[in-house]
Amino acid sequence: MLPAGIRWPDISFRWLALLAAVTIGVLIALVGWELYQGSRMAIGQFGPRFLVSSTWNPVTDQYGAWPFIYGTLVSSAIALIIAVPLGVATALYLTELAPMRIRQPVIMVVEMLAAVPSVIFGLWGIFVLIPWLRDHLFVWLKTTLGFLPLFQGPIYGVSMLAGGIVVAIMILPIITSVSREILRSVPNLQREAAYALGATHWEVMRIAVLSYAKRGLFGASVLGLGRALGETMAVTMVIGNRPEVSASLFAPGYTLASVIANEFTEATTDLYLSSLFELGLVLLAVTILVNVIAQLMLRSLAGSGTGKIN
Amino acid sequence: MTTPNQFQPSARQHAWRKFVSGAMAGLMLVCAAVVMAPIFLVLYFLIREGATSLDWAFFTQLPKPSGELGGGMANAIVGTFVLLTMAASIGVPVGVMGGIYLAEYGSERANSWIRFMADVLNGVPSIVWGMVVWALLVVPFKTFSAYAGGVALGLMMIPLVMRTTEEVLILVPQGYREAGLALGIARWKIITVIVVKTALKGIITGILIATARVAGETAPLLFTALGNNFWSHRLSEPISALPLLIYSYAVSPYDDWHRQAWAGALVLMAFILSLNILVRLLSRDRKFT
Numbered sequence: 001m002l003p004a005g006i007r008w009p010d011i012s013f014r015w016l017a018l019l020a021a022v023t024i025g026v027l028i029a030l031v032g033w034e035l036y037q038g039s040r041m042a043i044g045q046f047g048p049r050f051l052v053s054s055t056w057n058p059v060t061d062q063y064g065a066w067p068f069i070y071g072t073l074v075s076s077a078i079a080l081i082i083a084v085p086l087g088v089a090t091a092l093y094l095t096e097l098a099p100m101r102i103r104q105p106v107i108m109v110v111e112m113l114a115a116v117p118s119v120i121f122g123l124w125g126i127f128v129l130i131p132w133l134r135d136h137l138f139v140w141l142k143t144t145l146g147f148l149p150l151f152q153g154p155i156y157g158v159s160m161l162a163g164g165i166v167v168a169i170m171i172l173p174i175i176t177s178v179s180r181e182i183l184r185s186v187p188n189l190q191r192e193a194a195y196a197l198g199a200t201h202w203e204v205m206r207i208a209v210l211s212y213a214k215r216g217l218f219g220a221s222v223l224g225l226g227r228a229l230g231e232t233m234a235v236t237m238v239i240g241n242r243p244e245v246s247a248s249l250f251a252p253g254y255t256l257a258s259v260i261a262n263e264f265t266e267a268t269t270d271l272y273l274s275s276l277f278e279l280g281l282v283l284l285a286v287t288i289l290v291n292v293i294a295q296l297m298l299r300s301l302a303g304s305g306t307g308k309i310n
Numbered sequence: 311m312t313t314p315n316q317f318q319p320s321a322r323q324h325a326w327r328k329f330v331s332g333a334m335a336g337l338m339l340v341c342a343a344v345v346m347a348p349i350f351l352v353l354y355f356l357i358r359e360g361a362t363s364l365d366w367a368f369f370t371q372l373p374k375p376s377g378e379l380g381g382g383m384a385n386a387i388v389g390t391f392v393l394l395t396m397a398a399s400i401g402v403p404v405g406v407m408g409g410i411y412l413a414e415y416g417s418e419r420a421n422s423w424i425r426f427m428a429d430v431l432n433g434v435p436s437i438v439w440g441m442v443v444w445a446l447l448v449v450p451f452k453t454f455s456a457y458a459g460g461v462a463l464g465l466m467m468i469p470l471v472m473r474t475t476e477e478v479l480i481l482v483p484q485g486y487r488e489a490g491l492a493l494g495i496a497r498w499k500i501i502t503v504i505v506v507k508t509a510l511k512g513i514i515t516g517i518l519i520a521t522a523r524v525a526g527e528t529a530p531l532l533f534t535a536l537g538n539n540f541w542s543h544r545l546s547e548p549i550s551a552l553p554l555l556i557y558s559y560a561v562s563p564y565d566d567w568h569r570q571a572w573a574g575a576l577v578l579m580a581f582i583l584s585l586n587i588l589v590r591l592l593s594r595d596r597k598f599t
Contacts, residue, residue: 013498017415020407024427024469031434034442089341097335098342106342113349115586117526119553120575123560124352127359127568169348176345200331230435232529233557257437257529264441264533280441284434291433295426 035284038277041270050278056243056259058268063275065282067243071160071253072283075235076228078164078249079171084221086168087175094176095183096205107180114173122237125166130157130238133165138250153248156240161249163239167231171224178223178298182216183209219297226290230283232257256283353579360576363569368577373539373555379566383574385541386550389456390525390578392542393535393551396460397467397524402517405471406506409513412472413479414501425476428469439466440530448534456542456549459535463524470523474516478509515592522585526578528553552578 042050042063053064090110094103134157145151186209194208210217240252241262256279267273367382374381408428412421439462447458482505490500506513528551531537536548537558552574559571 007496010497013501014415017407017411020404021411021416021424021472023404023408024424024431024472027465027468028427028431030446031438031442034445035438038441038445086341086345089338090345093335093338093342097338106346109346109349112583112586113345115522115582116349116352117528117553117578117582119526119528119557119560120352120356120579123556123571123575124355126560127572128351128355172345172348200327202331202334203327205334226433230433230437232435232437233553237557237561257435260437260441261529261532264444265536277441280438284438287433287435288430291430295429299426 031284035277035281039274039281041274042278045271046275050275051282054243054245058263058272061269061271063272065256065275065279067245068254068256068259068279069282070245071163071239071243072229072255072257072286074160074249075163075167075239075253075255076225078161079167079228080221080225082165082168083171083175083224087172087220087224088179088217090172090176091179091183092205092209094180096209097201107177110173110176113169114177118170118231118233119237121166121170121234125162125234125238129166130162133157133159133162142250149247150249153246153250155250156252158238158240158252159250160239160246160253163235163253163255164249166234166238167228170231170234171227174227175220175224178220179217182213182220185216186212215297219294222290222294222297226287226294229290230257230287232261236261256280356572356576356579359569359572360574363573364576368570368573372541373550373570375539376562376564376567381570383550383552383555383570383577385538386552386555386574387577389535389538389542389550390552390581392456392545392549393459393463393531394521394525396456396545397463398517398521400461400464401467401471401520401524405468405517405520406475406513408468408472409475409479410501410506412476414505425473428472431469432473435529436466436527437529437532440533443530444533451546453546454534454536454548456535456545456547459531459549459551460545462530462534463527466524466527466530467520470520471516474519475513478512478516479505481512482508511592515589518585518589518592522582522589525582525585526553528557 046053046063050063051065051069053062054066055062055064056067057063090106094106098106134155138155138157138159138161141151142155190208190212191204194204199207235255236258239255239258241254241258242252243254243259244251246253260276260280260283264273264276267276367380368384369382369387370384371380371382372385373383408424412424416424443458443462443465447461448454486504486508487500490504491497495503531551531554535551535554537554538548538550542549556571556574556578559567559574562568
């Protein structure tokens with residue numbers, strides 16, 4: 001039995017550590033509570049109609065979230081359509097094909113991309129990417145795929161598609177690195193069995209590796225989606241910031257995060273501010289939901305043991 | 311006389327399969343190249359556009375009013391360091407202590423919940439942090455302040471530091487703790503003097519990673535630190551930060567400000583990359599990774 005003089009620091013240290021760990025739970029509750037408090041007025045005023053209304057007019061004090069929800073969903077969808085195949089293919093290349101010597105340097109380059117701040121992507125987007133998209137890629141898309149409503153209408157440069165492309169670049173690192181972890185956890189026996197049956201490199205990847213890692217790769221994509229939904233600065237700088245729902249990807253859009261970034265300090269009425277808070281609440285709810293799904297998918301995978309052979 | 315076995319693949323099929331495999335491998339190589347391209351394009355333009363604007367004035371002068379040429383970002387550079395110091399003084403103690411709880415005390419069930427919540431918290435969009443801290447610190451004190459900006463970044467650091475601290479602490483061999491207990495050392499002393507000290511490099515690495523993550527954050531500062539065109543003399547005043555100034559200069563209509571935005575971005579990027587290089591150097595000869 002230790003003397004009391006030695007015991008009390010022990011007990012207080014333990015409590016201090018517990019307090020720090022519990023902070024995490026307190027923070028989650030705090031974030032949710034503050035956003036709910038802030039948006040109560042808008043919730044009371046507009047009710048569920050807020051989510052589907054397309055009017056966003058500070059002059060008449062009428063607010064609806066639909067253009068921003070639409071913009072967030074579309075830009076994130078574009079980002080995923082671009083980033084998931086590229087990220088998974090890169091991860092496959094890194095785990096299955098690349099010579100050992102170049103694997104580490106390639107991984108380092110991909111990780112460096114993750115270190116670039118959002119605002120720098122935005123700056124680069126405004127002055128490098130947008131002019132190139134406007135003068136080359138968009139023109140080409142319009143002439144070759146112009147029969148689709150997606151690629152019609154005037155080209156400004158700033159657009160939903162530009163926003164999606166920038167977000168795609170930003171979520172590439174996380175999708176690539178999580179996919180790589182997943183592919184690395186595929187047991188070698190899987191590959192060897194397929195090779196023994198005379199499969200080619202690609203057939204091994206398709207039959208033995210990809211089908212085994214399907215669920216984990218889906219989890220990686222959902223994790224990327226979670227990042228894409230909340231991306232703020234770079235999107236704000238290239239998406240055009242116009243609260244309109246347009247079928248064309250060349251048209252400017254607006255996302256939940258960008259409208260908050262742009263209008264929060266300019267909100268002149270209480271209802272305006274409260275509506276922005278409700279947009280924040282919607283964004284928070286969606287990102288938490290998406291992140292929880294991703295965590296559960298990736299966690300159940302880790303829990304099932306990596307050496308398992310079905 | 312032998313008839314060809316219908317299950318025997320023909321030479322043509324074989325060649326086709328090999329061709330598909332080769333084509334897919336080529337496609338993957340192209341994908342990897344496309345994934346690697348953006349970082350080089352970003353760095354190339356940062357250096358090309360930014361380096362020419364880096365001069366003495368950039369590091370020593372305040373921003374000039376719109377329309378006037380020249381000026382610098384001295385206050386924003388200092389502001390970023392002030393904000394990071396405040397963020398670290400919140401994020402590091404709470405994060406490290408929380409990590410200690412997870413690794414040394416918590417039950418498996420409680421821990422998996424805390425870990426789960428930390429991962430969820432990591433996914434909260436940074437703009438949301440800005441709104442929450444605005445409601446907590448800007449509204450009651452009726453002013454945007456350096457405090458609010460520092461708290462916003464600090465709260466974002468907590469889950470990051472906590473997870474990395476836990477990860478390195480559980481790698482410290484159990485025998486170290488048992489040796490301490492056998493010598494009759496108090497538990498808290500074992501943890502601080504033996505366990506944390508053994509894993510110190512790893513913990514510092516985690517702190518640096520978290521600092522690099524929040525150093526470039528703009529969104530949580532927009533309505534907390536707000537930005538300031540002059541020197542901030544008190545922490546209860548709005549303060550400037552490099553990401554904030556880069557943003558407002560980039561979206562402005564002035565060419566001279568665009569030039570300076572590139573220069574600011576180059577400085578910010580160099581700072582963040584050097585933090586990352588430091589992390590690599592630290593973790594290269596680390597005992598517990």
